[in-house]
Amino acid sequence: MYAMYFPPFPPGFLGSGKMALPTPPISPLTIINPNSPSPPSTAASPRTTVVLPGLGNNSGDYRGLCWTLRDGYGIPTVVAKVSRLDWFRNAAGLLDSNYWRGTLRPRPVLDWYLERVAEAVSEARKLCPQGGSLALIGHSAGGWLARLYMEEFGWSDISLLITLGTPHLPPPKGLAGVIDQTRGLLDYVEKHCAPAVYTSELKYICIAGRYIRGARFISNPNSDIIDHIDNNKGASELVITERIVGSAPVAPTMRTRFIGQGYKQAKITYIWLLLSLVCGKADVWGDGVVPEISAHLDGALNISFDGVFHSPVGSDDILRPWYGSPSVVQKWINHLLN
Template sequence: MRTRHWDIWARSHKVDLLASPAASCCRRRAGVHRQSILCAQRGVVILPGLGNNTKDYEVVAADLRNRGLKVGIAQVARIDWLRNAAGLVDINYWRGTLQPRPTVDWYLNKVHAAVQGMREQLEGGGSVTLLAHSAGGWLARVYLLGYGTENIDRLVTLGSPHQPPPKEGVTFTVDQTRGILTYVASNCPGRFHDELEYVTVAGKFVEGAGLRQKGASIAQKLVGVGYLQVCGEASVWGDGVVPLPAAHLEGARQITLEGVYHSPLGSIAAVEGGKEGPDKSSPGRPWYGSPDVVDRWIDAVVADASELQDAKMELGQLVGSVVPDENAFVELTDTPRRSNLPRLHTLGREHSLMRPCSAASRLKRQRAELLESLAEPSPDSSRVDELIEDMISEAQPFQEELLGGGPWQVVYTSGPLLWQRITGGKRSTKASQEFIPEGRQVINRGSLLGSLAEVTAQGTYQLADQEDPYRLPARIEASVAGGNLSAFGLNIPLPIKGSGLVDLLYLDQDIRIFRSPDQGSIAVQQRSAAAP
């Protein structure tokens, strides 16, 4: 087991970690499964979705409070949504060019009142997360555009339709927002506010189907009609209301959750709150606010620099007095099933002692530097290896869906023989790999003789059982069943068979890092669309 830097430093300087104020704060909360141990204050303001009211979110609000967060809910009644009918008198409603204001000002005012109330609760200037469900997601973007981001450092959306439906090439599609989503996408696209962290959470509960699609159930076809109105496609996956293609924002941290339904009405959370689902014989369906589902996205709410700042300030005085030649800060981790001991990081003298540096922002810089290094004609392998080790040192969320969307080009390896396997032992000048989560297929490709020939190996993969299936590292077992050689217009079958293991250490939208368990070799793959 790797020795922690803090342990070495504390023993060498005879420091009693448990005597520090920050450690005392964390010690008081130790052992609570669903409670944040972070010492700084964080407020969460929940924004209800279309047709929902404040009471629908009381169960999830109580869950978040049990985790050590201050929580408020925008005070919305179901009847309030009828106020949107004011847009009917605007000619732009009928043209499909309606703007959000003044039609939704009533909702923005309620959000602002909730945010102001949370600011008053946060003594000492804590940060606020907007936690928006369904239509509350794009309404939150409108709020941030009009009211600003003071004290707000994060927007987390749950099953929110962020993209307007296509205007051309699709029949029987009507923009249900009558142009508002188009306005939002044009005026605050993607991760619009650089100072904010954006997280989009989407459920993968049911696959829709076209009305004429054979073999599909009536329920799938009905869901498909709804998906069609939102994204222009019926045969896609979604949470039963919002399809996946519309639920994510470019530049945001994107989390897709298997088996998660859209609404609290008729869900497990509703049943636990004393309500019956539509099927009284069923315990309901897990939705975004069900406790077990919250476990899968809670890190997106709490893991950032602002919550660590108080702990850094308290420990900084101690560290700065004992290590006069180097500046330092301490980071407290709050990852499920992991130790909550702090780790000491040292910085050069040009850095200030209390420079705010969250795990997320540090990882973002390391990732950017890695991509920049790999784009160079002759990358500095020692620096590349150092960046990779830093990036994989902290456990990251795992979403199998991100494995797809390839092929992915191999842009760096620390072991020259690692990728010869996919070409049957032949030396390849260019290799790529494609995982297809649907059916768990794997396709390996390698170019020979420049680009004159290509070897393809096809097979399947499985994920090994692990303690936490939603966190990296993840072990993948691939089995190759056959392949072929393509050259000069000919396709020659090859008897390529075999299996092997690889550990996935890092994964995001455009980059992934693997390690060979037997050789220890590292390989970096980049999505082909983004590869240099």
């Protein structure tokens, strides 16, 4: 089988004091599209959920998220089975002349991933109550791969797509120093996959993180650079800090400069193993890998969270929570519950 189903914690496991899931407060979310309707707050039968791993991640990275969904909220959850070595399969794209022209198509290069998703969806259907629907949660590249899956395999039994830190938009063309390291894959998704919607039949919810703001390598003295969001600050204080006119800007650090270059253009560590998508700008907010403006889609319900890190790898539920940390999940879980 190509799907991994995470069972509940064994009795008393959380009581051991070793693996308890903390729920510290985080800054309130910002809804970018306030006119979109909100799902009902009352929980009936939750959607059975399939988690799609991001580039370079493996299935085990989402164990905590799956346990939070199942044990905390009673949501049956399956994660597509992916190992880190699986991502080296993408190297097959190098043999395609379209790779070098920047017009690479997702298939057949990504067929292996789509097959893993199909297996996970099949497993999730067995857990789904009669008449129920499925939800897809795509982390990072798993979000646009979910869109590709729905386009290629259909979405008749899928009613919700939640993307977490997904680089949805292809990099802008014609900018010096900006190269599309997906070699055309996101162009294909943008042109050939159905646009995002927020309807009673199908909802797209795109969640972005505002963990750190990037900086130019050659900084503009008139720009306001803020290193990162302190979770101990209130949202109003953060807004004031960013918008004070004539105040002395915080000096960019080497860290923010490197983060900014990641936001500006895709950076690669061996054949898409690690990928951070681009928006063509360095001095923008993002989750440390994907810029906020690249993680939203026209037509979707777009949400941004302050202080949220991109990946489960390198995250900390208290000091550096990611999208799947318990304290962050509680902010978007209402969209997953019917």
